Amino acid sequence: MTLLSEFKESAFIAWTALRANKLRAGLTTLGIVIGIVSVTLMGTAITGLNDAFRKSVGNIGADTLYIQRFSWMTSETDWRLSRNRKELTLQNVRDLDRLVTLCSAVSVDSGGNGTVSFGRRQARGVYVAGNDENSLTVRGLSLSQGRWLTAGDVQSGRPVCVLGSYLAERFFPGREAIGGKVKLNDMRLEVVGVLDKQGSAFGNDLDNQIVIPITRFNQDFSRWPDLTITAKVRDLSQVDDAREELRGIMRKLRRVPPDFPDDFAINSQEAIVTFFNAVGGTIAAVGLFISGLSLFVGGIGIMNIMFVSVAERTKEIGIRKAIGAKRRTILVQFLVEAATITLGAGILGILVAWPLTLVVDKFLAASMPWWLVAVALLVSVLTGVVSGFLPAWRAARMDPVDALRAD
């Protein structure tokens, strides 16, 4: 008997058997439907999370390295060890910019939150960036009006600022922003430039920011200036070399003895991605495991019902064996029956999960890509085959004489 006709015959048997026990098949199916729905929803949530993260990361740029006192991925103990590290200085920035060869620009980038006002209008929780003349390139920003900070602005700490597009629109709707005087906390600043619309990265709305010279930032805004030196790598394929070069220069500038570990950290988006992948992978694994449990319960239901089905059809198995069905034929018959139930349940589960995904997407990024559908269907078939195997095996091994004697 060829495998194809075996499958055709099995599918026919499965169909008639299921039709004969609609309620039972339906109830059993429900368990798998719930399992597939929860696994699929978990899958969509995970892919949604991944997509959102990647979009966010894309805004930082893969070619930017961040030299800071602390690593982004420190544990608490690491942090205790490293909190006495020397602060990074503006001099470090200038020296780095002069010495580095593999980076196109080095700049400084400190940040905080403040309140910006213009006349009676006020914006709270604005991101305040302390930058220098190179930051425009390094941060990958662009201007819609005016100019960026100059070296002179930075050196003498002039009270000037560049506004994010949201702030500019809010304070100067339909008016010229350049030359306007805004207040950051108690500092009066002259607007010299306005940024293009930028979007957001890691929950920071880049359009809701104000950029001031780093010198002014350190002097008037932040009492604990924590500099972040950002460096733009010239060639993306040389990120690692650039990192090593920066590291070498920094160690020399900060006079770190050869055997001592770095007293600074070079962070990059890649590190976040690595960290996220580790954390995200764990979350995904745990989530899929928990939602997989419901699928497992559904699978037990299938196994149970298949045992019943085999017991009920002992006589039929005997007849088929007498007529010439081999073990494999009987095995395939019941496996196909189990897989048919679970595949049907899988399709149903996807039909339920899909609109749910659209609802979830309103609150939380979620998407159901085609491969997830394929995986869900594959998983449901596999569940059927796995949980149907033991009952099918029992059926296949039945003794024809005993089976024929059954009622």
Add this chain to the structure above:
Amino acid sequence: MPLIQIHDLTRRYVMGTETVHALRGVTLTIERGEYIAIMGPSGSGKSTLMNLLGCLDSPTSGYYELNGVNVAHMDDNDLAEVRNREIGFVFQSFNLLARSDSLHNVELPLIYAGLPSAERREQAVRALTNVGLGDRMHHRPNELSGGQRQRVAVARALVNDPSIVLADEPTGNLDSRTGEEILGLFEALSRKGNTIIVVTHEEEVAQHARRIIRIRDGLIAADEVNPNPRAAMKFAAGGTSMVAA
């Protein structure tokens, strides 16, 4: 070469602490084209002998050659193939698949034999027509009378053109008139050259055969030629002979 050669066949069952000797050494030769009745009271071992003859079971010891092949120690799958090719079963309780129509029931052995579907259909239709059920092909067993069901079973037994038709109490669930009909069908098959073995405990049924083997206590008690077999009612339906030449 005889169709069946059995030598000193035994079959023991272990039931708990007890060993049941169902067959204690049966030696038997059956030629092609014979019409044989195997008789015996219940517990005599005739069912065990039938199961062994039908390759549904394997002997504990002894030799069984069917159509030139030693089948005594074959495994499950090989026996399934032998059953499919060589043996057509007719059971007391018909043993049709309840959820399938007549045509599909008759097609089943051909499906397991791996025949392409067009050929399968053609042979099954012919077999059903031959037993007078050409107009009942799409009826399910519960839509047929007892006699009709047994005729479907006979069609299924014959569709593969087996070496032996093995019938276990084929008239046991039928009224005497319908039983006669089935026996008539066997007679016609026998005249055509089919080998037929009927297992029964009814003397009346056995008297239709040309050779009667009596089993008692797991041994052959008698093996004799029936000098004048009873003629069954001529099997006919719709005015045409059901077993076409």
